[in-house]
Amino acid sequence: MIDANVCRKARLSKDPRFDGKFFTAVKTTGIYCRTVCPVRAPKEENVIYFSNAILAAHAGYRPCLRCRPDSAPSSPAWKGVGATLERAIKLIDEGYIQDHSLPQLATRLGVTDRYLRKLFDQHIGVSPKRYALYQQCLFAKKLLHQTQLPISQIALASGFNSIRRFNDCFKTQLSLSPTQVRAEKNKSTSTIRLTLSYRPPFNWPHLIQFLKKRMIENMEWCNENSYGRSFNGYGASGHFTLHHQESTHQFQVDIELDDIRALKAVVNNIRRIFDLDCDLSAIESDLSSALGSNLELTSGIRLPGIWSLYEAGIRAILGQQISITAAKDLVSQLVDTLGDEFKTESANHFETIKLFPSPAAVSQSDLAFLKIPQSRKNTLIEFSHYYLNAVSPDDTEAWKSIKGIGDWTIQYARLRGLSDPNILLVGDLGIKKAIKQSEINFDANTASPWNSYLTFQLWSKLT
Secondary structure, three states, X not given: OOOHHHHHHHHHHOOHHHEOOEEEEEOXXXXXXXXXXXXXXXOHHHEEEEOOHHHHHHOOOEEOOOOOHXXXXXXXXXXXXXXHHHHHHHHHHOOHHHHOOHHHHHHHHOOOHHHHHHHHHHHOOOOHHHHHHHHHHHHHHHHHHHOOOOHHHHHHHOOOOOHHHHHHHXXXXXXXXXXXXOOOOOOXXXXXXXEEEOOOOOOHHHHHHHXXXXXXXXXXXXXXXXXXXXXXXOXXXXXXXXXXXXXXXXXXXXXXXXXXXXXXXXXXXXXXXOOOOOOHHHHHHHHHHHHOOOOOOOOOOOOOOOOOHHHHHHHHHHOOOOOHHHXXXXXXXXXXXXXXXXXXXXXXXXXXXXOOOOHHHHHOOOOOOOOOOHHHHHHHHHHHHHHHHOOOOOOHHHHHHOOOOOHHHHHHHHHHHHOXXXXXXXXXXXXXXXXXXXXXXXXXXXXXXXXXXXXXXHHHOOO
């Protein structure tokens, strides 16, 4: 439920920590805004509050063209209500419902379509189909604001197969036409540039230092204020570079890919691997309450992800019982030897970067170039065979049938490949050392459902 008194104080303060937690609609203008909108605050009697942007649009309000509600950091109202709705949201955001019916989505989730509609109505306020269309239009609006892509390509990137359908949907969902939103641009480029917002706190130095220690040459690059890497997935290959803009609580990301239709899924995955959608203040408050004075938290520590669950699994297998540096060297050898090349236009000339090897490339190699036991090579090959042939390769419980894969490998892969928020790596030597140093006495239920954040807090305490 929305508390109007709390919302009034929050919107008048323009505190970025409330950005995305609710939206303010103005009755006299028919526009809804973020709490950080730079316009003069309207009178209280002229506003109405909505828990999410979809409800505001559903009530007939159109998004503000100054504060751009589509750019607000996410604060999903459905978080914590169960796995089914969260999985449904993830599949819809990845474009599943564009190619499948609602009953097919419900079947994949193991529920009836009636129950799925009930979940959406109860926690979001609209039907699954309307939610999907609204998300498509919001993504298109972001591209209209921030890129120079032609409207025909924006329609395609947003999941629409025709310009007419795109225009009709856009006007219906946002009460605006694409041409009203489109900002005039004079210069063209092959790079797509977007801004991705987050809600503070965000400990960027900690995250970039963690990634830098594990950075794979020719596949990843970083400095103290940016990180980039190549990627393949969602039917496309490409690369991105993310630049931190601390003063505005956002990132500028430059993306180049070879199939525009994968753009939305790529952007969603970038948000996941940098943990941009969590409400970290609330998580840290929960952790502090659960742990008491046993552990002093370092504020702003996020979950640094890996591009895919397959890559996370390979890295975890190669990292078993060896140092971070040794594991990094092995992954680098794998990428250099088996990774495909991706040519990119940079600074008016072409550079070649490497992609992470595909399951097919690893499964068809004898891995003789890796100086590791044959049993470890066999595990890598069998794991890649499994990923090629399994109906549900991301079912990590089934990985246990592969010789050489145990609980630590699975948990690490879930921690970084899925950004599962509730993984406490109790079997990790570093975690054991940190617990001993901190003299903490707790079990896995103490910090649930935020054990993954506790894991990274403990790693940060190692001396």
